[in-house]
Amino acid sequence: MLRSMRYGEADRILHAITPEHGRIGAVARGARRPRSKLGGRLEPLAVVRLELLRGRSDLHTVVGADTVVVHHRILTSHAALTHAQRACHVVDRTAAPDEPAERVHGLVRTLLALLDARPDEAHEGLQQAFRLKLLYALGVPPALGACVHCGRSEHLVGFDAAGGGVVCASHQAAAPGIAAESLSFMVEALGVPLAAAPALDERPARQVARAFEGIAMHHLGVDLRARDD
Numbered sequence: 001m002l003r004s005m006r007y008g009e010a011d012r013i014l015h016a017i018t019p020e021h022g023r024i025g026a027v028a029r030g031a032r033r034p035r036s037k038l039g040g041r042l043e044p045l046a047v048v049r050l051e052l053l054r055g056r057s058d059l060h061t062v063v064g065a066d067t068v069v070v071h072h073r074i075l076t077s078h079a080a081l082t083h084a085q086r087a088c089h090v091v092d093r094t095a096a097p098d099e100p101a102e103r104v105h106g107l108v109r110t111l112l113a114l115l116d117a118r119p120d121e122a123h124e125g126l127q128q129a130f131r132l133k134l135l136y137a138l139g140v141p142p143a144l145g146a147c148v149h150c151g152r153s154e155h156l157v158g159f160d161a162a163g164g165g166v167v168c169a170s171h172q173a174a175a176p177g178i179a180a181e182s183l184s185f186m187v188e189a190l191g192v193p194l195a196a197a198p199a200l201d202e203r204p205a206r207q208v209a210r211a212f213e214g215i216a217m218h219h220l221g222v223d224l225r226a227r228d229d
């Protein structure tokens, strides 16, 4: 469950990522009534087995729900909750509807399980590692090993999001710079499981986040900096 919004008098609109159908939107009628059986099973950030009725529009109707995993500990930590919401927001914006998304779904489940297991740790490295792995799962991996214009693998100093990855000093042009520290984080984070994501300081985190946003913008057509609510 990526997102849950109040709708009408007693309904909820849900956004979820599913392995079989990618991102879906569904309405849970009456879910906010006190005795609704559905309501209690549609907790944010929970893993839920949904029974859906496909409508004529993109919005499905929830006819049944069974909780598979709840992440109670995330809700006890402001930091863990914020990271979970940031990650869910990014998936909500970037994942395609009506397309199998097993890898994306698996990544989200792993991230939520990790945040739930260690709610009080520093999570920036985990968050950025998640986003990089998400780009792979979405089929738009950034090129990190060699300049996207000339193939040189030394003196990589910039990140050209439109070009799809890193650039050398000769081809940096207007591309924003990327520090060696940020680049090595990206390479390392992609090479290990999410649970082993390296830690990340604030400055490289900003560069890694900007690289991610650039790829999303140029290769997925999603402006993550624009607020949609």
Ligand SMILES: [Zn+2]
Residues within 6 Å of the ligand: 147, 148, 149, 150, 151, 152, 167, 168, 169, 170, 171
């Ligand atoms: Zn070059």
